[in-house]
Amino acid sequence: MTPNDQPLSIGSPPLTGPALAAFFSRDAVVVASDLIGSRLTIAGAGGRIVETEAYRPDDEASHSFRGPTARNAAMFGPAGRVYIYRSYGIHWCLNFVCKAASAVLIRALEPESGIEDMIRRRGVANFIDLCNGPGKLTQALGVDISLNGLALDAAPFEIGMAEPVPVVAGKRIGITKNVEPLWRFGAVGSRFVSRRFP
């Protein structure tokens, strides 16, 4: 296990209530960028968000593009809740719902707390591989469909806003439609992203 040589951003206030609603009731592209550097924990396990992607209703790659279904119902609900879905029959993916059937996919975290829980759930000892991908991240944090639709300002979630950090944008990963928009965002220079940015 490699040591974490990044300073912890302790002391960022939890984002709750009207402030949380205001933050997420915006375009997913803006929210996805603003989330970089913030802190997410679920039942005490989590860290700094270093990679996100935005998905919008006018976006052919988005689950909400063809309207509401049983699966994507949470995307059409209030902003500031989570949308969770099964990916490739195997993994869970975690999204934060934003304005008007848009959402932000949480793709990578820099682990900070609950490291032992993450290692146990992931079954790997390599620190860098704990949360550097959307499926790995949900496995490390114990996320499954039972959390779908829950609000982000109540247990087991905690969101903390951090000081702004430099952000880089790139093309989204793993999609085949609407591939051109630069709606993937990452913390500049982070070693904890799922893939390097060009």
Next chain:
DNA sequence: CGGTGGATCTTCT
């Protein structure tokens, strides 16, 4: 290190 193929199953056509 980069590319490739299999796993696995829900969702929508």
Next chain:
DNA sequence: GAAGATCCACCGA
């Protein structure tokens, strides 16, 4: 019936 917002093992360089 096919595709999919992924991960991992394995191959070759």
